[in-house]
Amino acid sequence: MQSITRELEQRLTVALRACFGDAAEGVDPMLRPTQDPSFGDYQANFAMALARTLKQKPRDVAEAVVERLDVADLCGPPQVAGPGFINLTLLPAAAGRRLQAIPPAARDGLDRVGIDPTPAPAVVAIDMSSPNLAKEMHVGHLRSTIIGDCIARMLEFEGHHVHRINHVGDWGTQFGMLIEHLRRTHPDVLNDPEHLRLGDLESFYVQAKQRFDADEEFATAARRAVVDLQSGDPATLAVWRAFCEESLRHCHEIYERLDIRVEDRGESFYNDLLPRIVDDLARVGLAVESDGAMCVFLDGFRNREGEPLPMIIRKSDGGYNYDTTDLAALRHRIEALGATRLLYVVGLPQKQHFDMLFAAARKAGWAGDKVELTHIGFGSMLAASGKMFKTREGGTVKLKHLLDEAVERARNVLEANEQDPEKKRGLAPEQMQVIAETVGVGAVKYFDLSHALGSDYKFEWDTMLSMDGNTAPYMLYAYARIRSIGREAGVDYAALPPDTPIVLEHESEIRLGKMLLRLPDVIEQAGREYRPNVITEYLFELSKAYNGFYDRKRGVRVKDATPESVRLSRLRLCDLTARTLKLGLHLLGIGTLEQM
């Protein structure tokens, strides 16, 4: 399904040229969806700006373009309105033809709803999730994980080759005490590292820390473990590896539950590359010594005293820090993975770090002009109180517990409905559990992704689990209902003949049909701007359009519509709506349900 706006933009560009020749070169037609249906479906806003450079009246410019504009096959007669807007209204027949041309879903694999992949695929590396293996994943990792996966899905859908890189923290001094603690609590760890199981990493960390602070002998041993680890002592490495693998198992329980796949690549992977990073930067004079540390000074970065702010790539004690590791990782992604688009889905507080990282990589020549470096920053998830998300005791909230609660709350809603004779579905307990998982986890994801990335948001259970409004339950219900309608109508949507004409006559049909046609633009925009909430907004609009179409007062009959051609046309609209919802939810990382 090709974008209608792109088509109309091309026609406008042709008309602009015909009217003004070279003066119209490079002029953006500024085609936008209208906000008010009384202005049609799309409006072109170029005339006011162009009139200025042409020294003509805006309305005259608009009239002239309309005169030469050839859109009769798609739109009704273009209208010039207000100061010089050109309003375009899609013809229902043209909309119907376009919908009809959408090919059926592939038998296997993802249903692309007729949208072609890009002819120019790129290799993309997305830095996402990236918890510290020393501790359990907590709510602070949620946004990066969910948003990163969503962006990965959008780019994969476009046809790019995407690496979801889980840049886990598996190195650093804290691992000394963990190794030492592990040795003492699990003396057999080296005999059978595969079967190491630590029930709760959080309390394991706390125990190790307490012992480190209280027991001098232990602390000494822990420090020695750090040295051994860094010098590559095999026995120490083996314990460290066993710990990291166990910690990763904990992470992957969460990822599985979230239906997210990542490529684990710990910071330690880059250890061998770090000396060369410093050497290479020193050789070209980018890294210089300052207070005993090797630093890169970049234009425009100042500390609180107003002096140049360094990026420290080797500490005065000879150790490296995350600036060095991130530089090495960046280089690796470009040189070894062949990535030309490097995305970092990391919280906004780290913006300055990435500004410096990117500046350094550009200056060093490691990232050329063709390489995109983007920090996709996001705001904080706050408790409903508006404060930082904490347990009652002030600790961090484990991600596992958050998801458990989401599913439990979803299940409570389902069970309450089963008590209500009006809403009872007669679901078996196992079915209910599956539905609760999808609804609960989906609600958390959807709620997160439905907010603008940059702003903080308040985590509110009642809002995200509500059946009303822009939520996962509403969207999942809309999908399940459409599927149910197909079953009730005795129709296998997938078996509807692809050449069944789609005829848009009733106002609610026209509205729904036009909404369906916006899909390519929505996906394109969401992917280009890295904005998941463009998709959620659209899905909500689409659901509302569908509910209007299906509404018993304002909508049309579907299942028992006559004649048969109308019934089939409407069933195809149902199918296309379901397929669009499914694709949209898929891009958000949310599965659908046939029944709920």
Added chain:
RNA sequence: GCGCCGGUAGCUCAGCCGGAUAGAGCACCGGAUUUCUAAUCCGGCGGUCGCUGGUUCGAGUCCAGCCCGGCGCGCCA
């Protein structure tokens, strides 16, 4: 002190390189139900878009200053 992000309806949030009368959900009030899954739909109420000035045909959106909140700013990541 410098920098970044935010301030939009009672609450939670949208608002697409500046576009027509600033939107949605919740809450509140009212209406629709012989159910195609009403877990829905329709209507009403509700705003000095933090403040002031500027740019221009046009500013929630861009610029400057100020107020409020959050975060960052040399060897943690």
